[in-house]
Amino acid sequence: MYQAVTQFSKMLRNLDNWIVKAEAHAKTKNFDPETLVQARLAPDMYPLVKQVQSACDSAKFSAAYMTGKEAPSHADTETTLEQIHARIHAVLAHLETYTEKDFEGWADRKVSPKWLAGKWMRGDVYLFQAGIPNFYFHVTTAYDILRHNGVDVGKMDFMGNVPTQG
Amino acid sequence: MYQAVTQFSKMLRNLDNWIVKAEAHAKTKNFDPETLVQARLAPDMYPLVKQVQSACDSAKFSAAYMTGKEAPSHADTETTLEQIHARIHAVLAHLETYTEKDFEGWADRKVSPKWLAGKWMRGDVYLFQAGIPNFYFHVTTAYDILRHNGVDVGKMDFMGNVPTQG
Numbered sequence: 001m002y003q004a005v006t007q008f009s010k011m012l013r014n015l016d017n018w019i020v021k022a023e024a025h026a027k028t029k030n031f032d033p034e035t036l037v038q039a040r041l042a043p044d045m046y047p048l049v050k051q052v053q054s055a056c057d058s059a060k061f062s063a064a065y066m067t068g069k070e071a072p073s074h075a076d077t078e079t080t081l082e083q084i085h086a087r088i089h090a091v092l093a094h095l096e097t098y099t100e101k102d103f104e105g106w107a108d109r110k111v112s113p114k115w116l117a118g119k120w121m122r123g124d125v126y127l128f129q130a131g132i133p134n135f136y137f138h139v140t141t142a143y144d145i146l147r148h149n150g151v152d153v154g155k156m157d158f159m160g161n162v163p164t165q166g
Numbered sequence: 167m168y169q170a171v172t173q174f175s176k177m178l179r180n181l182d183n184w185i186v187k188a189e190a191h192a193k194t195k196n197f198d199p200e201t202l203v204q205a206r207l208a209p210d211m212y213p214l215v216k217q218v219q220s221a222c223d224s225a226k227f228s229a230a231y232m233t234g235k236e237a238p239s240h241a242d243t244e245t246t247l248e249q250i251h252a253r254i255h256a257v258l259a260h261l262e263t264y265t266e267k268d269f270e271g272w273a274d275r276k277v278s279p280k281w282l283a284g285k286w287m288r289g290d291v292y293l294f295q296a297g298i299p300n301f302y303f304h305v306t307t308a309y310d311i312l313r314h315n316g317v318d319v320g321k322m323d324f325m326g327n328v329p330t331q332g
Contacts, residue, residue, distance in 0.1 A: 007294045041207070041314045112332075119330040128173045129328045136302030137324055143303075144310045148207045158303055162295045164285040166278075 001066055001107070002100040004127060008059035009095045011139050014160045015055065016088045018143060019081060022151045029150070033081055039145050046138075048145050050076075052084050055138035056091040062131035063098055065113065066106040066123050167232055167273070168266040170293060174225035175261045177305050180326045181221065182254045184309055185247060188317045195316070199247055205311050212304075214311050216242075218250050221304035222257040228297035229264055231279065232272040232289050 026033035040047040046054065053076050064071035072094055078084050109123035121130070143158055192199035206213040212220065219242050230237035238260055244250050275289035287296070309324055 003290060003294050007299075010295070011299065041310055042316070045313055116330055119332045121328065121330050124169060125329060128169050129176070130325070132298060133173075133177065133302065133325055136299065137306050137309075137321070140303050140306035141310055144207055144307055147211055148314075150208070155303070159296070159299055162287065163291060164282055164287050166285045 001123075001127060002098065002103045004132065005059070005063045005066075005095055005098055005103075008062065008135060009092055010160050011135070012055065012059060012088050012092055012095075014157060015052065015139055015142060016085060016092075018146055018151065018153045018157055019052075019084060021153050021157065022146050022149075023081060025151045036146070036149060036151075037079065037081060037084065039149055041141065041145055041148060045141070048142055049078055049084060051138045051142040051145065053078065053087065055135055055142060056087055058131060058135040058138060060091050060094055061113065062127060062135065063095055065111040065126055065131070066109060067098065067102040068109065069098075069102065167289075167293060168264065168269045170298065171225070171229045171232075171261055171264055171269075174228065174301060175258055176326050177301070178221065178225060178254050178258055178261075180323065181218065181305055181308060182251060184312055184317065184319045184323055185218075185250060187319050187323070188312050188315075189247060191317045202312070202315060202317075203245065203247060203250065205315055207307065207311055207314060211307070214308055215244055215250060217304045217308040217311065219244065219253065221301060221308060222253055224297060224301040224304060226257050226260055227279065228293060228301065229261060231277040231292055231297070232275060233264065233268040234275065235264075235268065 022036055023033045026036070037049045038047040053074070056074065060071040063069070074087060074090065078087050106127070107122065107124040110120045111123055111126040112118070112120040143153065146153060188202055189199045192202070203215045204213040219240070222240065226237040229235070240253060240256065244253050273288065273290040276286045277289055277292040278284070278286040309319065312319060
């Protein structure tokens with residue numbers, strides 16, 4: 001399931017690009033781009049910064065749980081767009097350290113994140129029912145926050161390049 | 167990759183439940199729930215009804231492309247929440263017709279949707295880089311539209327029950 005992780009990386013690079021576009025949008029409209037760091041869709045939803053942190057965590061923990069490796073710790077102290085970019089880049093660099101071989105036996109691996117309090121699930125159940133939906137929840141909501149604030153991103157920016165043949 | 171499709175079904179059932187909660191919320195707040203059908207996060211984003219239609223299509227086409235089966239046609243004529251529920255239920259019933267055996271060889275299958283204009287991609291490239299991200303884009307944005315409108319759904323409603331052991 002190495003390709004699930006390369007896809008997380010691709011989406012994190014896309015996310016990084018949406019924020020670059022958001023900064024350009026703020027410049028054009030002459031507003032402070034840093035206001036977007038705390039932008040949210042509802043008062044009881046996470047703001048952009050926390051959506052990005054959560055997407056980053058979901059990607060790194062999915063990779064760690066499917067391989068039995070240790071995920072690096074990040075303190076969630078980002079308060080600026082520059083720091084948000086740096087967080088994404090740090091997780092991307094970490095995900096680069098994985099190889100296809102690391103994922104051997106991923107589906108049958110016992111995954112036991114802290115929030116399961118001692119219980120566990122199979123690697124494939126974790127990936128499809130927790131890792132992937134959680135990752136896309138946060139990355140899509142980050143996108144939706146930017147779109148709701150008028151940033152000129154579209155569906156192709158969301159998806160990124162999908163390689164075709166023929 | 168049968169479990170990718172059972173997961174689409176699970177998320178569509180979750181989506182159906184969020185709309186039930188939206189109807190209850192409208193009743194409590196004494197507004198017409200049908201106003202949510204056309205609710206959107208930005209003037210140039212799809213409204214709720216189109217997000218649901220797109221999520222349904224993404225699930226049914228992913229299943230069809232990975233198995234070489236034909237997806238049923240739906241005319242996108244829904245204008246009410248009742249019709250939106252019916253669309254979700256129709257796609258759920260269709261997804262029920264698939265078995266694990268249908269997905270044999272899915273990763274190597276040539277997938278050539280109309281929008282690729284004759285080009286193609288491998289089944290695994292399609293699923294991870296197009297099917298899954300597109301599905302979660304629409305289902306998450308539907309959720310975000312409801313949350314933005316004050317509907318009392320939370321992350322557990324998004325994820326649904328994740329089966330654990332131990």
